[in-house]
Amino acid sequence: MPELPEVETIRLQLAPRVTGERIRAVRVTRTRAIRAHASAGEFRALLLHRTILDIRRRGKALLLLLNGDCSLLVRLGMSGQLVLADADAPVTPHTHVMLELSDGRELRYIDPRTFGQMAVVAGHDPAAMKELAHYGPEPLGDAFTTEHLVGVMAGKGTSVEAVLMDQTKVVGIGKIYADESCFLAGIDPRRAARSLSYDEVIRLRAAVRDVLTRAIACRGTSGHDSAYRDAHGELGNFQCHLNVYQRAGQPCRVCGTLVEYRPFQGRRIHFCPHCQR
Ligand SMILES: [Zn+2]
DSSP states (O other): OOOHHHHHHHHHHHHHHHTTOBEEEEEESOGGGGTTSSOHHHHHHHHTTOBEEEEEEETTEEEEEETTTEEEEEEOTTTOEEEEEOTTSOOOTTEEEEEEETTSOEEEEEOSSOOOEEEEEESSOGGGOTTTTTOOOOTTSTTOOHHHHHHHHTTOSSBHHHHHHOTTTSSSOOHHHHHHHHHHHTOOTTSBGGGOOHHHHHHHHHHHHHHHHHHHHTTOOOOTTOOOOOTTSOOOSGGGGOSSTTOTTSBOTTTOOBOEEEEETTEEEEEOTTTOO
């Protein structure tokens, strides 16, 4: 599933290439991908002839800011891709929405599992959008302070992993970067969130920021299913740098103990039983 680094990679790649482009045609081949709208016709009418002013990211969501004070909200779900393609490039299976731009290229939304979706929403400010207003701070932003993380870890009867993945506490982290952050911090992700010491919270915050920053620099992680592709349709590169995620049964890069992959609270988590306490 695309998480913050994958979505940020797509934003960084698309922003200079589509800003200023006008949407001159809209094709929808699967209405489930635009299910917030009554019909493909409604979706098309809201987008047609709009100009893309900028692209923002909030958590795992992309926002294409459009003139007319509206935005195209793109959620990639489990397997979504947003790819900029030449008009004559072959259309890959599971391409559900195509936006033809004024320069002739197409912005294509591809999603085999169709858990993601596109929706036109009012305004440009994510904090004012009901779809995103409940989101917690950006982990790479100034609001993600040690004090914030202490606050959301304290008093919760849940695990460290669950807090990291709770988008109301901090956005953009899913199972890849929750597992990796806990490894870097030396913390067992199954521990009760409120059991963390202040020093452990400091380590965890630093680990989150470090792993997300490095993953963006590597254009994100394409896991074993290769579902994630960047805006050029290419695989990411951070899978080569993962310490525990999808490394079950392989030796820990630090201590050599085999990485474990265990069911936990309805998910499965990866960790080193020696390095993480
Ligand atoms: Zn280890």
